[in-house]
Structure formats: C-alpha cells, structure tokens
Amino acid sequence: MHLTRLRGFQDLIGPDVRAVRIVEDAARAVAERYAMHEIRIPLLERIELYQRSTGETSDVVEKQMYAFTDRDEAETLLALRPEGTPGVVRAYIEAGLDRSDPEQRFYYGGPMFRRERPQKGRFRQFHQFGVEIFGRADAACDAELIIMIDELRRELNLELESQINSLGCAECRPAFRAALLEYGRAHLAELCEDCHQRLERNPLRLLDCKIDVKLAANAPTSLDYLCETCRRHFATVERLLTESGVAYVVNPRLVRGLDYYMRTTFEIVSGAVGSQSAVVAGGRYDGLVEALGGAAVAGTGFAIGIERLALAVAAKGAVLDGAPQVAMVPLGDAGLAAALGVARRMRARRLRVELLSPDRGLKALMRRASKIGARFAVIIGENEVAQQKAQVRDLAASAQREVTTASPADVEQLIDEILTAIAQT
Ligand code: HAM
Numbered sequence: 001m002h003l004t005r006l007r008g009f010q011d012l013i014g015p016d017v018r019a020v021r022i023v024e025d026a027a028r029a030v031a032e033r034y035a036m037h038e039i040r041i042p043l044l045e046r047i048e049l050y051q052r053s054t055g056e057t058s059d060v061v062e063k064q065m066y067a068f069t070d071r072d073e074a075e076t077l078l079a080l081r082p083e084g085t086p087g088v089v090r091a092y093i094e095a096g097l098d099r100s101d102p103e104q105r106f107y108y109g110g111p112m113f114r115r116e117r118p119q120k121g122r123f124r125q126f127h128q129f130g131v132e133i134f135g136r137a138d139a140a141c142d143a144e145l146i147i148m149i150d151e152l153r154r155e156l157n158l159e160l161e162s163q164i165n166s167l168g169c170a171e172c173r174p175a176f177r178a179a180l181l182e183y184g185r186a187h188l189a190e191l192c193e194d195c196h197q198r199l200e201r202n203p204l205r206l207l208d209c210k211i212d213v214k215l216a217a218n219a220p221t222s223l224d225y226l227c228e229t230c231r232r233h234f235a236t237v238e239r240l241l242t243e244s245g246v247a248y249v250v251n252p253r254l255v256r257g258l259d260y261y262m263r264t265t266f267e268i269v270s271g272a273v274g275s276q277s278a279v280v281a282g283g284r285y286d287g288l289v290e291a292l293g294g295a296a297v298a299g300t301g302f303a304i305g306i307e308r309l310a311l312a313v314a315a316k317g318a319v320l321d322g323a324p325q326v327a328m329v330p331l332g333d334a335g336l337a338a339a340l341g342v343a344r345r346m347r348a349r350r351l352r353v354e355l356l357s358p359d360r361g362l363k364a365l366m367r368r369a370s371k372i373g374a375r376f377a378v379i380i381g382e383n384e385v386a387q388q389k390a391q392v393r394d395l396a397a398s399a400q401r402e403v404t405t406a407s408p409a410d411v412e413q414l415i416d417e418i419l420t421a422i423a424q425t
Pocket of ligand 1: 257
C-alpha cells in the first residue's frame with residue numbers, strides 16, 4: 001500500500017516551489033519597504049478565537065475548520081488556523097500593545113487550513129502572506145494597502161484588477177442589513193439552501209452568493225446606505241487611489257466571507273488563474289480588537305493567497321533560476337580535495353555550486369552537469385592537481401579552457417571571470 005498525501009494538501013516541488021518563492025520574496029521585500037515588522041503566531045489556537053472573530057456564520061467557521069479536542073484535563077477545543085488575522089489580533093492584545101503602543105504595522109506568512117472542496121487554486125492547506133495595521137482609522141491607511149498591493153503586482157509583472165467596496169459601520173449597517181433582510185424574505189422561495197439558512201443571521205452573504213447571482217444583482221447594496229462618515233471615508237480612498245494612478249473598480253457586491261469587516265473591503269482579482277480568482281483580499285476591521293477583549297483600536301489589513309498569486313506568476317512563465325552556476329567535477333579522490341577548496345571559495349563569493357560525485361567517470365559527470373542546468377563545469381582530476389590547474393567548460397558556449405589554480409589569486413581571478421560571464425547573460 002502506498003501512502004499518499006491528503007486531498008487538498010500539496011507537495012511543492014521544482015517549478016511550483018520556485019513560483020511560490022518568487023511571490024513570498026517579493027511580498028516580504030515590499031512589506032519591509034512599507035516599514036512593516038514581522039510577527040510569528042502559532043498554528044493552533046482555541047477554536048473560540050475564530051468563532052468570535054472570523055464569525056459563526058462564516059463558511060470558514062461553520063464548515064471548514066480542522067478542529068479537535070486537546071487531551072488535557074480541560075479538554076480544550078483547538079483549531080488549526082484558517083486565517084491569520086484573529087491570531088495576530090490576539091497576539092497584539094496579549095502583548096499589551098493595544099494599550100501601550102497601539103499603532104503597529106505587522107506582516108506574517110505561513111500555512112492556513114480550511115476544509116474546503118479542493119479545486120484549482122483552492123486547497124485545504126494553503127499559504128498566506130498577510131499584513132495587519134493597528135491604530136490607523138484614516139482612509140489613507142486603506143488606500144496605502146491597496147497601493148502596496150499594486151506595487152507588488154508591478155514588481156511581479158502581473159495584470160490584476162483591484163475591486164473595492166464599503167460595507168458601512170455600526171451606524172449605517174443596520175439600515176442596510178434590514179433592507180437586505182426584507183429583500184431576502186420577499187424572495188425566500190427562490191433562495192439557495194445556504195442563503196435561505198443564513199438569511200436571518202447574515203443576510204449580507206446573499207450579495208456574493210455564487211448560485212443566487214440574479215437575485216444578488218437586484219439586491220440593495222451597502223453603498224446606498226452609507227452614513228456621512230463612511231461616505232467620506234470611501235470617497236477619500238477612491239481619491240487617493242486615483243491620485244496615485246492605481247486603477248480600481250467599485251464592486252458593490254463585494255461583501256467578503258468573514259464577519260469582522262466594516263467600511264473598506266477589497267479583493268484583487270486575476271484573470272489568469274481560473275475560477276478561484278481572488279489572489280489577495282482584505283479590508284478594515286475596526287471593532288475586532290475590542291470584540292476580542294482589547295482596547296478600541298482600529299484595524300485594517302489583507303492577505304495574499306500565495307499559491308494563487310504563484311499560479312498567476314507561473315502563467316506568465318516567470319521562473320526563479322535555481323540551477324547551479326557551477327558544477328564542480330572532481331575525478332577520483334585525487335581531485336576531490338582541490339575541488340572542495342575551489343568550491344568553498346566560489347560559495348564565499350555567492351556562486352551556486354554543486355559538487356558532483358568523485359566516484360563516477362567524466363562522461364557521466366558531464367551528463368549530470370548539463371542535466372542540472374549548470375552554466376560552467378570545473379573539472380579537476382589527477383593531472384590537474386599535479387599541475388595546479390583546472391579545466392573550465394562553459395556549457396552554454398560549449399567552450400573549454402585550462403586555467404591555473406596555483407595561488408588563491410588565480411582562483412579569485414577564475415571566479416571573477418565566471419561572475420562576469422553570468423552577469424552578461
Ligand atoms: P480571505 O479572503 O479568507 O481573507 O483569504 C485571503 C486570500 O487567501 C484569498 O483571497 C485567497 O487568495 C487565499 N485563500 C483563501 N482560501 C484559500 C484556499 N482554500 N486555497 C488557496 N488560497 C486560499 C482572509 O483570510 C483575511 N484574514 C484577510 C485579511 C487580513 N483581512 C484583513 N486582514
């Protein structure tokens with residue numbers, strides 16, 4: 001019997017892992033440029049954390065949690081994190097920052113777990129790179145997050161669409177909710193099973209129902225009900241995006257599947273990755289810190305779906321070149337010590353070097369050097385050791401020459417030449 005991976009869980013190998021790395025490296029670099037600080041939080045939390053933040057009526061908590069009872073005396077109910085925001089908020093409160101130093105800018109990354117129906121771009125273990133900003137209630141903060149994602153988009157050379165909406169606040173949401181509820185009740189018989197069931201508890205979800213598309217199209221939207229403060233906030237976000245030259249569309253049916261959002265919400269959508277097209281999503285969640293027992297501090301953030309953005313990167317054909325720049329070819333034990341020494345000097349100069357097995361013949365080793373995509377092969381056998389030399393083969397140009405390795409300066413000279421040749425291609 002073969003042991004296989006679980007459905008919805010992936011092994012990332014070869015080009016897949018390289019596409020993911022491109023996204024992760026770019027996201028981290030952009031976050032650092034926006035003066036954000038890394039935070040690391042646990043994978044396991046009490047299930048209650050998600051019930052009280054992500055929300056009891058969200059699909060994530062209602063249907064998708066990987067939950068189990070711990071074997072301690074209290075039989076605590078635990079859950080693998082389905083998203084990062086609740087854990088970051090908890091950590092922020094637990095560190096006392098909400099009172100001592102409320103304005104904070106965090107980024108984080110890592111695996112998330114949701115028991116969804118797997119399909120292209122949708123997994124049960126996936127990775128997010130997220131950002132959470134606390135203590136900033138101003139619209140500039142919302143706009144800057146969307147500008148930041150646009151910067152990442154440009155860095156990755158992708159075409160993405162930024163969709164934005166405002167869900168209103170505690171002041172104006174009740175009237176909107178009531179209007180939606182009334183609309184839903186009037187069309188009760190036409191609602192899909194999910195919408196029917198959660199209409200009274202969470203009528204907002206009707207707007208992004210994938211089944212009741214026609215009903216949703218005619219339903220009242222939050223933008224029609226915004227209070228003056230929310231209207232101004234949203235207008236400022238729009239103005240700042242326009243002034244920054246960041247394209248966006250207003251999608252009044254963008255309600256998001258998690259319960260904590262208010263005012264600005266957004267999703268960044270790719271046309272290149274199939275039906276699971278939201279590659280980044282986020283929004284404002286003022287009230288969440290307080291709801292989890294902290295001070296009344298504003299919050300806003302987003303999370304990138306790493307695999308989805310990596311799919312968009314792969315669709316563009318971009319690859320992170322992980323091939324060795326040099327294959328070091330020792331012929332027998334005689335060449336090994338010298339080859340190890342040269343390899344060490346090369347690595348000290350940041351060259352990627354793979355030392356091949358000294359137990360195989362030259363022909364097999366040269367086949368290996370081409371297979372792994374090395375640019376240069378440096379061959380050191382018994383003769384070379386005796387004469388303090390090496391054969392250097394440029395595998396791209398199919399040209400071979402002999403160089404001297406008698407002194408450290410000779411080896412540094414060889415490395416200079418290799419670095420120059422690589423930089424020119
Ligand atoms: P979310 O929309 O649930 O928001 O997830 C954010 C992104 O994670 C999605 O847009 C998608 O790219 C990716 N994602 C979600 N589920 C899956 C899955 N099953 N497979 C692959 N990718 C997936 C949040 O999680 C919020 N915490 C975002 C946020 C941060 N809001 C404020 N701060």
